[in-house]
Amino acid sequence: MSTFTQRLLEKVGPLWERKYQHPFVRGLGDGSLPIESFRFYMKQDYVYLIEYAKMFAIASTKAHDLATSSRFAALQEATLNFEMDLHRQYAARFGITREELEQTKPSFVMLAYTSYMLKVAHQGTLAELVSAVLPCAWSYWEIGKRLARIEGAAEHEWYGDWVRTYSSEEFGQLAQWLIDLMDQLAEGKSEAELAILEEHFLNTSRMEYLFWEMAYTEEMWPCEIN
Numbered sequence: 001m002s003t004f005t006q007r008l009l010e011k012v013g014p015l016w017e018r019k020y021q022h023p024f025v026r027g028l029g030d031g032s033l034p035i036e037s038f039r040f041y042m043k044q045d046y047v048y049l050i051e052y053a054k055m056f057a058i059a060s061t062k063a064h065d066l067a068t069s070s071r072f073a074a075l076q077e078a079t080l081n082f083e084m085d086l087h088r089q090y091a092a093r094f095g096i097t098r099e100e101l102e103q104t105k106p107s108f109v110m111l112a113y114t115s116y117m118l119k120v121a122h123q124g125t126l127a128e129l130v131s132a133v134l135p136c137a138w139s140y141w142e143i144g145k146r147l148a149r150i151e152g153a154a155e156h157e158w159y160g161d162w163v164r165t166y167s168s169e170e171f172g173q174l175a176q177w178l179i180d181l182m183d184q185l186a187e188g189k190s191e192a193e194l195a196i197l198e199e200h201f202l203n204t205s206r207m208e209y210l211f212w213e214m215a216y217t218e219e220m221w222p223c224e225i226n
């Protein structure tokens with residue numbers, strides 16, 4: 001019998017495939033990504049991760065047992081200190097201060113994405129929260145692994161650190177733990193409940209795609225608004 005996360009992956013298969021083919025993602029792998037797009041991405045991703053880390057804090061309060069609660073607290077810590085260190089190191093190379101990084105004005109997509117996730121986190125069940133957060137960790141791990149297979153990608157002067165972080169054992173374990181938890185939480189749920197989880201997963205998968213597009217085009221808002 002297939003697991004619930006296999007069902008989720010089937011649902012988003014073509015969309016995730018488009019993500020792997022997105023020029024930003026391909027450019028990270030073959031080194032063709034313009035450094036300006038990467039710089040824009042790093043700043044938006046930093047403020048994204050500040051909000052993303054809060055999801056894990058909320059998850060910790062919604063956990064049904066001590067081990068899960070504790071693991072979410074560790075995930076928050078890992079996001080704030082392991083993952084965001086990557087961004088701080090890049091910022092230093094770009095000559096951006098930590099204050100500047102933290103004060104990045106949010107783009108529309110970054111606002112929409114984090115607002116949606118935090119809404120689900122605050123209002124939904126733990127299963128809903130995990131379904132919304134899962135495409136983030138899981139798809140980055142998939143992208144990291146794919147890019148790491150490209151010759152020279154992990155050693156690239158600029159994008160190598162990114163590729164090594166998201167293809168790392170440490171990041172993979174984090175993603176795998178969330179995948180396993182999703183399957184555990186989906187057990188015994190009705191079809192109506194599973195459909196809600198599937199909807200969150202699809203929505204944040206879409207947001208992930210839009211995030212790459214936003215970064216590539218360096219788009220703050222979809223149209224000129226004063």
Ligand SMILES: Cc1ncc(CO)c(N)n1
Binds near residue numbers: 045049137208
């Ligand atoms: C937009 C986005 N999604 C997922 C991750 C992985 O944590 C990230 N750093 N940024």
